[in-house]
Amino acid sequence: MPFIPHTPTDIDEMLKVIGVANVDDLFDEIPAALRVSGLPGIPEGLNEMQIGRLMSERARQDGRPLSFLGAGAYEHHIPSAVWAITTRGEFYSAYTPYQAEASQGTLQLIYEYQTMMASLTGMQVSNASLYDGGSAVAEAALMAARAHRRSKSLRVLVPQALHPNYRKVAISTAGNQGMRFEEIAYQRESGQMDLAALKPFEGQDITALVIQQPNFFGVLEDVDALTDWAHSQGAFVIAVVNPTSLAILKPPGEWGTKGADIVVGDGQPLGVPLSSGGPYFGFMTTRMDYVRSMPGRIVGRTVDLDGKQGFTLTLQAREQHIRRGKATSNICTNQGLLMTAATIYLSLMGPVGLARVAEASHQRAQELVAALTRVKGVRLAFGGPRFHEAVLQFDRPVGPILRELEAQGLQGGLDLAEFHPELGPALLVCATETKTAADIERYALALGEAVRNARAA
Amino acid sequence: MSQVAQDIRYTKSHEWARLLPDGTVEIGISDHAQGALGDLVFVETPDVGRAVATGEACAVVESVKAASDVYSPISGTVVAVNAELATTPELINQDCYGRGWMMRVQPKSASEVEAMLDAAAYAAVLAAEGG
Numbered sequence: 001m002p003f004i005p006h007t008p009t010d011i012d013e014m015l016k017v018i019g020v021a022n023v024d025d026l027f028d029e030i031p032a033a034l035r036v037s038g039l040p041g042i043p044e045g046l047n048e049m050q051i052g053r054l055m056s057e058r059a060r061q062d063g064r065p066l067s068f069l070g071a072g073a074y075e076h077h078i079p080s081a082v083w084a085i086t087t088r089g090e091f092y093s094a095y096t097p098y099q100a101e102a103s104q105g106t107l108q109l110i111y112e113y114q115t116m117m118a119s120l121t122g123m124q125v126s127n128a129s130l131y132d133g134g135s136a137v138a139e140a141a142l143m144a145a146r147a148h149r150r151s152k153s154l155r156v157l158v159p160q161a162l163h164p165n166y167r168k169v170a171i172s173t174a175g176n177q178g179m180r181f182e183e184i185a186y187q188r189e190s191g192q193m194d195l196a197a198l199k200p201f202e203g204q205d206i207t208a209l210v211i212q213q214p215n216f217f218g219v220l221e222d223v224d225a226l227t228d229w230a231h232s233q234g235a236f237v238i239a240v241v242n243p244t245s246l247a248i249l250k251p252p253g254e255w256g257t258k259g260a261d262i263v264v265g266d267g268q269p270l271g272v273p274l275s276s277g278g279p280y281f282g283f284m285t286t287r288m289d290y291v292r293s294m295p296g297r298i299v300g301r302t303v304d305l306d307g308k309q310g311f312t313l314t315l316q317a318r319e320q321h322i323r324r325g326k327a328t329s330n331i332c333t334n335q336g337l338l339m340t341a342a343t344i345y346l347s348l349m350g351p352v353g354l355a356r357v358a359e360a361s362h363q364r365a366q367e368l369v370a371a372l373t374r375v376k377g378v379r380l381a382f383g384g385p386r387f388h389e390a391v392l393q394f395d396r397p398v399g400p401i402l403r404e405l406e407a408q409g410l411q412g413g414l415d416l417a418e419f420h421p422e423l424g425p426a427l428l429v430c431a432t433e434t435k436t437a438a439d440i441e442r443y444a445l446a447l448g449e450a451v452r453n454a455r456a457a
Numbered sequence: 458m459s460q461v462a463q464d465i466r467y468t469k470s471h472e473w474a475r476l477l478p479d480g481t482v483e484i485g486i487s488d489h490a491q492g493a494l495g496d497l498v499f500v501e502t503p504d505v506g507r508a509v510a511t512g513e514a515c516a517v518v519e520s521v522k523a524a525s526d527v528y529s530p531i532s533g534t535v536v537a538v539n540a541e542l543a544t545t546p547e548l549i550n551q552d553c554y555g556r557g558w559m560m561r562v563q564p565k566s567a568s569e570v571e572a573m574l575d576a577a578a579y580a581a582v583l584a585a586e587g588g
Contacts, residue, residue: 292499
């Protein structure tokens, strides 16, 4: 069916039928004080030719640097088949279809996605994806408050080494719904969440403890001890994980004695290109006990009248088109296209392939750290075990060094000055399976020169 | 035609209440309500100890096609909930005035139950709704 917008004549006719003078009058129940006239700072629309040119120029500005930047978005090899299949007409939509059951193929794909995510995280159920890692953390906090019937405090403990953007999104989304986020410091030697910093909270009503594995510094947390501590205090455990790492790390469902309660993260590493920061997708899995408190769509497998396998949206009664204002969440959609790419990526890689990606990334990151810390004036910030990122400390500000590397076509990592000034000049670096020994050598040489120049300046 | 039990009281929103010998009030949803909802798949009951006010949404019944709030017909404190509903919500479909009870409330004042609709008045409400 073609999409044809209403013509001015159509609109006039419709207004006449309902007896309204103009479209603005339809919004007159919104108080004038709350209406925005115009959007300052937003330019007029551009046509396709203009926007095409603008975007090509922007893309050229990005350049094609050799990148050692991670910090939540990771450059992995994406097999060509992933996007060749994802962009087929049968899949090429951003949405779960409104008449969902008419698209059995789409529903089966979502079902396969859910099955893979539940298996990867060691949990029982998955939704059909969320917007991104940050919004998934916010939704997990809200979900914990709904699902945890004994906790009334709406207090969530988050590590200081949680991704800063995730914390910001969680606060701006859930903070206005009464949830409070309190920070737990990390140990300066290891970079891990400090168990001693949790002590003061013992005996208090805490809704949930967030554990990010690996944390923002790339350091692996003592997830078993943290999970058991949270459960001993009657708090839920929200695991924030990198999906690639789960191919070689213990799944959150097996953390501690009881396992995490809600698992979320950003799915970008699974076949989604960096694309200057998005769109990515978030994932969420949980135990069957809490499925009714989980936001988002869920696809289930069933049989039709003839006993043949079929797929269907399930547990829709908790969603807003049925429960209206009392819905579990206002999230009733998913990142369909990105989730499709991830499903195809995972099925092409398989468990063995994903583990090889994770192992190679870990190996490359170890080599990177070894090479960069040989540079005089550069040292490793934390002694805790790592996955594929690390924080390096410098004796000079990082900004000028990064700019010098950039001039040589190198994206050296994330300057932590804005996020963790307490570390002094510090840089978060990452290497994945996409980096070769020669790439690492090139970075180490360039960094050595940049640091020498900075010290001479 | 929906069944209306004679010995208990009702609300216009299709809850029922039964004053028990121990002074607590048992609460559930009417046969009309369970019939309109269809096969129930999930029931969310309030926490024991919770204070509820008359007309306050305190439970949720979810069927294959809809989810509805259940409103407390009286003010008081929840003293018990029907734990069987967690695994067998269909008890409400099968026996809404008996084994399908949802919660027991210690009322603030017993007279609130008296003020509710009796069976005849509730039957009239259903008739007016066309049910």
